[in-house]
Amino acid sequence: MSKLKLAVIGGALALSALTANAALADITILAWPGGPEETALRKIVDNYNAIEDNDSKASLLFFSRDNFFDKMLADAAAGSKEFDVMLTTTYSVGQYASFMVPIDDLVTEEVKATFPQSALDSQSFEGHLYGIPTDLSVNFIYYRTDLFEQLMSDAAWQEKYTEIANAELGKDLEPKMPADWTWDDFVASALFFTKSINPDSPTRYGAALQMKNIIFSVMIWQTSAAGYGGNWMDADGNITVDSDAYRQALDIYKTIAEKGATPGGSASFEYSEANGAFGTGQVAFTLQWSAAYSELIDAEAYPQIEGKFDITHPAAGPAGVKTHFHALGLGVNKASEKQDEAKKFLAYLASEPVMTQYGKEGGKPPLSPALTEAYAGGRPDVLKMGEYASDYGVVMNGATSSKALAVYNVMAENFTGYWSGTIDQDTAIANVVAAMEEDFGK
Amino acid sequence: MARKVSWERQQRTDARLLLSGLCLFLAIMLGFPTIANLWYSFSDVSFQDLTGSGFVGIENYVDALTNPNMWSALLFSLRFAVVATVLQVVFALVLVFVLHPLVQKRPWLIAPLMLPMMVSPALMGMMYRLILNEFIGPVPVYLDMLGIYVNFLGIENVYATLVGIEVLQWTPFAFLVLLTARQSILPEVEEAAVVDGATGTKLNFLVILPMLLPTLGIVTFIRFIDAFRVFDHIFVLTGGGPGNQTTSISIYIYKLFFKENELGEAIALSVILLLASLLLLQVGLRAVVRRTEP
Numbered sequence: 001m002s003k004l005k006l007a008v009i010g011g012a013l014a015l016s017a018l019t020a021n022a023a024l025a026d027i028t029i030l031a032w033p034g035g036p037e038e039t040a041l042r043k044i045v046d047n048y049n050a051i052e053d054n055d056s057k058a059s060l061l062f063f064s065r066d067n068f069f070d071k072m073l074a075d076a077a078a079g080s081k082e083f084d085v086m087l088t089t090t091y092s093v094g095q096y097a098s099f100m101v102p103i104d105d106l107v108t109e110e111v112k113a114t115f116p117q118s119a120l121d122s123q124s125f126e127g128h129l130y131g132i133p134t135d136l137s138v139n140f141i142y143y144r145t146d147l148f149e150q151l152m153s154d155a156a157w158q159e160k161y162t163e164i165a166n167a168e169l170g171k172d173l174e175p176k177m178p179a180d181w182t183w184d185d186f187v188a189s190a191l192f193f194t195k196s197i198n199p200d201s202p203t204r205y206g207a208a209l210q211m212k213n214i215i216f217s218v219m220i221w222q223t224s225a226a227g228y229g230g231n232w233m234d235a236d237g238n239i240t241v242d243s244d245a246y247r248q249a250l251d252i253y254k255t256i257a258e259k260g261a262t263p264g265g266s267a268s269f270e271y272s273e274a275n276g277a278f279g280t281g282q283v284a285f286t287l288q289w290s291a292a293y294s295e296l297i298d299a300e301a302y303p304q305i306e307g308k309f310d311i312t313h314p315a316a317g318p319a320g321v322k323t324h325f326h327a328l329g330l331g332v333n334k335a336s337e338k339q340d341e342a343k344k345f346l347a348y349l350a351s352e353p354v355m356t357q358y359g360k361e362g363g364k365p366p367l368s369p370a371l372t373e374a375y376a377g378g379r380p381d382v383l384k385m386g387e388y389a390s391d392y393g394v395v396m397n398g399a400t401s402s403k404a405l406a407v408y409n410v411m412a413e414n415f416t417g418y419w420s421g422t423i424d425q426d427t428a429i430a431n432v433v434a435a436m437e438e439d440f441g442k
Numbered sequence: 443m444a445r446k447v448s449w450e451r452q453q454r455t456d457a458r459l460l461l462s463g464l465c466l467f468l469a470i471m472l473g474f475p476t477i478a479n480l481w482y483s484f485s486d487v488s489f490q491d492l493t494g495s496g497f498v499g500i501e502n503y504v505d506a507l508t509n510p511n512m513w514s515a516l517l518f519s520l521r522f523a524v525v526a527t528v529l530q531v532v533f534a535l536v537l538v539f540v541l542h543p544l545v546q547k548r549p550w551l552i553a554p555l556m557l558p559m560m561v562s563p564a565l566m567g568m569m570y571r572l573i574l575n576e577f578i579g580p581v582p583v584y585l586d587m588l589g590i591y592v593n594f595l596g597i598e599n600v601y602a603t604l605v606g607i608e609v610l611q612w613t614p615f616a617f618l619v620l621l622t623a624r625q626s627i628l629p630e631v632e633e634a635a636v637v638d639g640a641t642g643t644k645l646n647f648l649v650i651l652p653m654l655l656p657t658l659g660i661v662t663f664i665r666f667i668d669a670f671r672v673f674d675h676i677f678v679l680t681g682g683g684p685g686n687q688t689t690s691i692s693i694y695i696y697k698l699f700f701k702e703n704e705l706g707e708a709i710a711l712s713v714i715l716l717l718a719s720l721l722l723l724q725v726g727l728r729a730v731v732r733r734t735e736p
Contacts, residue, residue, distance in 0.1 A: 070700045077489040095703070098490045213683025215701075263576050264593030267600070267684040273575065280577040402490075409701040417685020420597045 025338045026057045027345060030072060030083035032328055033062035036294060036362030037135050043361045048348055056341040058085075076100075076333065084336035085345060088131035090122040090326035090395060091219070094402035101332040101339060102128035106347050114352045116390060119366035123329040125400055131329025132350045134358065136366040138325045138388045139223045140311040140381070141186075142278055142296065143178045143285035147193065147202060151175045160200070161192045168197065168259060178285060181315035183224055183252050190261040193284035197259065201284075208277035208286040209253055209262040210269045213416045215408035217270065220287055221415065223324045225249035226394040227317025232407065232436070233397040239436045242429050249317075250428070253419045267420050281305055287314060290364070293381035311381060313388050325393040327366050403439040410435040483710040488703050502710035512711065514686055515694035522601075522690065523670035526608045530669075531662050533609065534616035535654075538624050539646055545621065552618070559614045566611055567678025574603065597684055604688060607675055612668065616661045623657035624650065663726045667719065691715065 031041050042060065049057045061083055063071050069092060076086065076099035088096055107120065107129060115133060123131035151157050158175050165173035165188040173188045181189070190206030191197050210217045222230070230245030256262050263269070263277055271288070275295055278286045281304030290311075299306040313321050330349065332342045348354055355365045359375030364382060367375070372386035398404065414428040423431075483503070486496035506512060537555075545551050561569070574594040576582045585592055594603045627650060635649045673692040676682065682689035682697070689697075691711075698708035 067700075073489055073700065077492050095489070211684065213681040213685065264591075265574070265576050265595045267597060268571075268595040268680050270681075273571075276575060277577055282577055406702045409697060412681075413683070413686060416683045417687070420684030420687070422597065422685040422687055 025341050026059065027084040027336075027338050027341045028059050028061050028082065029085040029330065029345070030061045030063070030087060030333075031085075031330065032087055032135070033065055033068070035291070036364075037328070038062065040358050040361035040363035041134070044349065044354060044358050047354075047357070048345060056338075056344060058345050072096075076335070079335040081333075081335050081337060084333055084338045084342040085330050086333045088123060088329045088331045090400055091215075091404050091408065093123055093125045093130050093329075094400050094404055096331075097125040097128075097130055097402070099334050100130045101334050102130060103132070103332060103343060103346060104129050106132070106343060106350060110352060111350045114350065114355055114367055114371060116366065116368055118390065118393060119327060122325070122327040122366070122395065122400070123331070125402075131331035132346050133327040133329045133366050134349070135328040135364045136290070136325065136385055136389055137327070137364075138290045138385050138393065139220055139287055139314050139323045140290050140293065140384065140388075141178045141181075141285055141314055142288050142292065142309055142311055144203075144281075144305065144308055145310045146308045147284050148177055151189075151192070152177060157192075157200075160198060161188065164188065164192050164198060169255070177312075178315075179312040183227060183249075183315045183317050186224075186315040187252055187255055187261075189285065190256045191259055194259070194261040197261065203284045204282040205263050205277070206261040206284050207256055208269065208274045208283040209256060209266050210271070210274050210288075211253060211257065211262075211266045211416050211419050212268050212270045213412050214270060215405065215412050216289075218408050218411045218415060219324050219326070220289070221249070221253060222396065223287070223314045223322060223394075224252050224317065226322035226324065226396070227315065227319055229317065229319035231397050232399060233440070235397075237397075237440065239433050239440065241436065242433050245317075245319075246429060247425060250415060250418060250425060253415075254425075257419050258421075267416065278309075279305055281308075290381055290385045294362075294379075311384060313384070313392055321392045322394045323388050323392045325389045325395065398436075398440065401440075403436075406439055407432075407436055479709050479713060482706060483713045485706055487705045487709070489705070498706065502706040503714070505704075505707045506711040506714065509707075511686060511689070512691075512694060515689045515691045518687075518689060519670050519672065519691040522605060522608070522672060523666050526605050526612075526669040526672075527662055527666045529605070529609045530613045530616045530665050531658065533613045534620050534661070535658070537613070537617045538620045538654075539650075542621065542624050546625070552621070556614050556618065558611045561611070563611065563672075563674035564678055566607060567675035570603075570607055570675070571679060595680065597687065600680060600684075600688055604676055604679065607679075608669060608672065611675075612665060616665055619661045620654060620657060623654050627653055659726075659729065667722075 029041075029045065032038065038060075045058050045060055048054065068087075069089075072086060073095070075082065076096060086096075086100065088100065112120075119133045119136070120129055123129055123133050151161065152175060161175045162173065165171050168191050169184070169188060171184055171188070173184060175189070175192075176185050178189075186207075193201045193203050193206035195201045195204050210220055225246050228245035228248050230243055230249060231240055234240050257266060263283070265273070269277070271292070274286050274288050275292050277283045278288070279296060279302035293311060296302055296305065296309065314323050315321070330346060332339055332346065336342055349358075352371065355367055356371055356375045359365050359367065359372070359382070360377070364385060365375075366372075366386065366389060369386055369390065372382065376382040376386075398407065411432050414423065414431045417423040418425050418428040484497060484499060485502075486498045487493075541551070558566075573579045573581055576593070582592065582594070593599060631649070631653075632645065635645055640649055671692050672690050673696070676688050676690055677693055677696075680688045682693045695708045695711055698704045698711070
């Protein structure tokens, strides 16, 4: 064989190897670990890898949940290429946007028909889409049906309820089912079902509030602030936290905590503690993330509330019923060298049949109402999530900005301080406003 | 004479050669991060610009020192470290005097006493989240049976609870070090003291305790430094709250860095703490060395 032939064959082999490598570039997806989200995404990735003519395989990478976002932030800021697709959320999309690639080109007509605009907005920053929304979170009130049915039918209980509302709150209130609550009813019901206030209460506490100094406590609580018409900023970008709406909403938690209608340890309560308290049957209701439903219906884990609870939307304020909502999503790592492959996966993920399948496998994608109904099956939480997000969902002005996490952090620090009595309300609000003015350059 | 000079020179060369590996390791692992951090502390650095290209002079240091939250976090850490250290050392010392005769005959008893220290502090925090939970935690449940209600993580008790967990976890360390020192005291010394009439309390306080003082100083120093930089179990249990009530200086720096994206200020504060701890180390070591000199 001549040298020329050898060179040609060698060149061809090298070229084919190179092109084969380019065509077969596999991608790594950094995703949210644990729970139904992981189970559902694993199934989708398996299906993606099983497609016959797909020469780009995907593999999953999971950090632990603890401080997941700090770890991802450090990696992304360092320009890590260890993952090509990364997680994004409504409240951190602004912070991560500079480490991600806009994916506006993936928004086809099919995608627009699959997701409501609000879902796409929840993954957008400064007019550009950075993530395909995968999982929605809203707030529900989880309440004991047996207790509230008795309250609505027992004359003695009703009399006591009105008496407690008058004595403790100075308000003339009648019992209502949680779906009809105002925030005053929320507080009055918490007091009524608290043994130290009503010795005949079958539960030790009325409510289980999450008041730990973490950002998620603020996200749940600001559902009430939104109900009172509160917002971080007005349309002109002026900070509006120093308002009656915020003050009244802050006093909901403050009153319940001061009167001992939430467990004494609520100052260290987060998601799992609130579930635990409600699940032991010692609490009449809780304001909690929608994700808790799939845990609380597990009769083995929570036998005391088996078949005895239901969910509804948060209470109404003067501005109506509102709920904080956010979505998790997946976007493209800017440092990735396989951005085309990453986008190819995201295009697959954003398609209607795949998203519907993701929902059926346990995910909670924010899809259009008809599609949500199709994948929800018998899951009432999924149906209500879609409905509440579309009817009552609120994203505060500025809450998708690059400063959103810092704002949530300073709110958590100061508002939990107010609820536990370490600082007064004026100081807490002034501290938050000062920090926001600095963050937003006002 | 010439041979002796040559031998000494060879010794010095060998020593330098042997130390070069360690020096290189320290230069890479400590020197580079220290220089980088010093630069960052004078820069406008953020996650969006990790190069820290904008020089801002001492602005980060001024911001760090003028933030009232920093002072409250520093005060919390100091109070926490002093109280926890004193309790750990006192308990450890009492345990040494009480258990020394016992563990001399049954040394295996030391093993179970060491268990708390084997658990990672973050896991310790997770454990106590369960143990102290009002509804499912064994401690509140048993106390409830006795008609006692204690809100361990409420504002009135949270400080004592956190100190208690720290003391439970790290007293074994202080005990182990002090026990080793106690065991190294020659029996002849004790016998001589007994012959001279020192028994019981006198023997312990006038003979044994003074001999333990250098070790006591080192243990106190180590435990103080460790307690001062407390992070894990407090972060897991309270997140630094309610409000800022349990925010230690380490948690404060972490939040500045990761949650508020104030990398320059966080690093400037770390540099200040590094300098302060170097000063403390110098004073502490000098005191210990002086005490141990013959």
